[in-house]
Amino acid sequence: MSESDPEFSILIVAYDRREYILDAVNSALSQEFDHGRYEIIVIKNYTDEGIDRYLKEHHIRNIYSEETALGAKFVEGARSAKGKYLCLLEDDDRFVPGKLSAISGLAEDGTIFIHNSYLKSADEIGEREYPEVISMDAGNFKLTKLLEFTHYNASFNCSSITVERDIIINNKDVIRNLTYHLDSFLYLASLGHEKGKITHVNQPLTIFRSHDDSVLKDFDNFVSRRLSRSLSVLNEMEAYRISLQDKIPRFLLVGDMLYVNSVVKLLGKEPVIRKLTAFDYLAGLFPWPPAKTYLFKIKTIVLSFLPARLKSHFLRSLYNSTKERYKQLDRQ
Numbered sequence: 001m002s003e004s005d006p007e008f009s010i011l012i013v014a015y016d017r018r019e020y021i022l023d024a025v026n027s028a029l030s031q032e033f034d035h036g037r038y039e040i041i042v043i044k045n046y047t048d049e050g051i052d053r054y055l056k057e058h059h060i061r062n063i064y065s066e067e068t069a070l071g072a073k074f075v076e077g078a079r080s081a082k083g084k085y086l087c088l089l090e091d092d093d094r095f096v097p098g099k100l101s102a103i104s105g106l107a108e109d110g111t112i113f114i115h116n117s118y119l120k121s122a123d124e125i126g127e128r129e130y131p132e133v134i135s136m137d138a139g140n141f142k143l144t145k146l147l148e149f150t151h152y153n154a155s156f157n158c159s160s161i162t163v164e165r166d167i168i169i170n171n172k173d174v175i176r177n178l179t180y181h182l183d184s185f186l187y188l189a190s191l192g193h194e195k196g197k198i199t200h201v202n203q204p205l206t207i208f209r210s211h212d213d214s215v216l217k218d219f220d221n222f223v224s225r226r227l228s229r230s231l232s233v234l235n236e237m238e239a240y241r242i243s244l245q246d247k248i249p250r251f252l253l254v255g256d257m258l259y260v261n262s263v264v265k266l267l268g269k270e271p272v273i274r275k276l277t278a279f280d281y282l283a284g285l286f287p288w289p290p291a292k293t294y295l296f297k298i299k300t301i302v303l304s305f306l307p308a309r310l311k312s313h314f315l316r317s318l319y320n321s322t323k324e325r326y327k328q329l330d331r332q
């Protein structure tokens with residue numbers, strides 16, 4: 001890349017959905033950052049006269065893609081991008097105005113992965129200071145560091161991830177098939193890279209829109225959708241486990257796999273991927289932070305072995321609490 005190339009490329013991806021995308025685009029356009037130092041690329045599977053005209057008026061590259069997987073769209077954007085660092089943004093999320101300014105100082109030589117904290121409502125943004133930045137080197141599998149990153153959920157939410165372009169290009173064959181667990185794969189692939197720095201900034205630089213239309217319909221649809229998604233997640237995990245198993249410790253791969261495996265059993269199906277070993281259960285039951293999430297996972301694992309009546313009671317309770325949470329978010 002030449003010296004005139006931008007430092008960052010913001011990749012905004014969309015599939016079918018149109019109602020949120022201009023909010024995402026405007027959050028990228030509104031960055032309090034030198035506009036010559038970043039570009040915006042939209043990758044979507046539809047044409048829309050109004051949206052396409054808006055993108056053209058603001059000199060935003062508009063890529064039409066027939067790919068359905070989230071990862072495949074990001075691969076297409078990465079191939080076209082000129083920036084060294086790719087800021088990933090799903091169409092229903094937004095960046096806060098100071099996103100690029102906050103991470104620019106962290107995107108130094110050797111940095112390959114940056115994760116930032118996120119909010120579920122713009123109203124939560126305050127004036128407080130967020131001084132905490134944590135870093136570790138790729139290949140550093142010290143438990144204390146891994147626990148820090150897990151505490152901050154540094155493997156969650158693609159729209160909180162900025163990654164060196166080469167990470168996506170070099171792993172494109174795996175990434176193109178990922179949708180639900182792309183965020184975790186990018187974290188693990190960066191962690192397993194031969195060299196580089198991985199950083200989390202404890203500052204909410206992304207607004208994450210939490211919504212699920214299936215929850216607002218009925219219980220049977222809720223279970224069906226959750227089961228379909230969980231089976232897809234398991235398949236994605238198995239695919240990237242094979243890709244990463246020689247690069248990172250096995251215990252980093254099996255914790256989430258054990259949990260999703262238990263979700264599938266809880267929803268009434270028997271997982272079809274490889275059988276989990278005693279070691280997998282030991283690794284998966286390790287008390288990774290945060291405590292609330294860990295306790296929920298343990299509860300799910302235990303319930304997956306119980307009779308159907310108890311499973312059904314738990315799922316009903318989960319459905320009702322999830323439905324109420326999404327209703328509250330819709331009112332914000």
